[in-house]
Amino acid sequence: MRFSPIREFILNNLTAHQKDIVKTVIRKFGLSRQAVLRHMYVLIQGGKVTAHGKTKDRYYTLKPIVQKTVTITITPELEEDTIGRKHLFPHLSGFSSNIREICEYGFMEIVNNVLSHSAGDECTLKLKITDRNVHLYVHDNGVGIFRKIKKHFDLENQHHAILELSKGRLTTNPKTHLGDGIFSIIHLFDTVQINSGGLCWKYDSSKGHQVVKSGSTKGGTSVLMNVSTSSHNTLQNVFNKYSTDSNNSLFDRAEVPVSLARFDSENLMSRSQARRLFRNLEKFYEVCIDFKGIKLIGDSFADEIFRVFQNQHPNLKIECINANVHIENLVSGVRNNGSNYSS
Template sequence: MSTNSIDRGETIRRFILENVEAYPSSIAKQTTDKFGITRQAVSKHVILLLSSGILEGQGMTQSRHYWLKVLNEKSITLSLKNQLDEQVVWQKEIAPRLSNLPSRVINIWHDGFTNILNNAIVHSGGQKVAITLKQTAVTTEIGIVDDGEGIFNQIKNAHKLDNEKQAMLALSKGKLTTNTKNQAGKGISFAVKKFDDFVIASGETFFAPKHPKDWNPEPLRPQKNGTLVLMKLYNKTVLTSKEVF
């Protein structure tokens, strides 16, 4: 088999993996249209990905759909009342799970994770924080949820704004934080640039700059009070932390 054939096969399989979340039931058609190959040819690539354990599927023929298999998963809940240190949490709980990633990607995760967790520790006023990590062959996703007052409500009250939407808009521009003397919240604007997906959900307000306006955020809504921050990054991103800053 020629090198060109191998490279083309890898390109096709990479396309399938990177687009299957957007087209779970039509990824075969998307791949056929993209590369001008037959459905039978696409099927061979899909079967290879299924057999390698990084793609999963369900259903028969026309109704069949696919998704990326979660290869690495962790969920922990920590108290915010025991002098929690974001660097310790990173070193003990998160960094070991990301050791398979390129160093430039790990650096972005370190900056984003520790910044967001520090915000929860210092500003949320909550009792606990839940952290989830899910990694597929394509992306890594980390969610941080606290049970505090809620970031947008805190900013609204601290800066005497009319509503939480105004607080969200100000925070997204790096203008305000929950602490009138501390501008650490400017890290939010950097996080938006760093990550391939970045969402903040609190109360009735959502900040999701990389989603279309008709996106439904309901599954992410925190129960009762609190703030959820969701970050997702491609495992082989070409962006570096230094380039962001």
């Protein structure tokens, strides 16, 4: 199959546009529908793409090179690296070292969580490899990750459990775990989706965090991890980004998505919301507050973080990213003239 920039675009964007890839290509290149469909036909005949459904409801997917599903009975003797060598690692041999590293790390961290924390008795593993992506899926029938964290840390709801997980350094068993596994995975893969207890926590490296109701309240936890085979990310990149040189320790820099502090569509106005956002962050050396998706915060919310909490922890470095002009001015005012903004 000869190289075509149009077909290359289709392959690179098909996963995100399964139902509207034809319209997406038309908008991008200004081609007619028939011209795009000819490119789709070439990809289908070349074994790169599969078409599903009839003309009206047709959608397309990348054709799997590897597609495997395994169900395992959880026993005390099971070890995550043994499971990986048997079911995953051999299929990664043809990929670059960083892709193997990302997939092996993500797989073993999630399976270790299942074996150590889920209290389930069965685990389902799925591997799907296409021309452009590696998809890993792990499901257990245990207590559910968000429920367990909510109960262990006496949180108000499972949504707050997701906020705590996003900060890193969170574990229900600090004697045997560091608590950085989920945090590392979130920032290694292109997209990660965790479903548990009726909530779905989605992270997209280009779009940020999102929590939605999944509609399913059945027990257990499902984790879906996707990485492009052209990704240049590495575990060392993640270590470097979220670690400082202050005390030679890993993950002493937190990046906190403010959007996860919101419950449903509520606005962030109160001191209690701010305290929830900064819960347990005193254990870090630097904290980066990400205001992506936040248009407005209240003065009490800002004052609690940038004056009260900062005064309580003067050695903690707090910075902001993705803040609009309103938030920047409010934060600047609190920092420079705290007494004028406190309430």
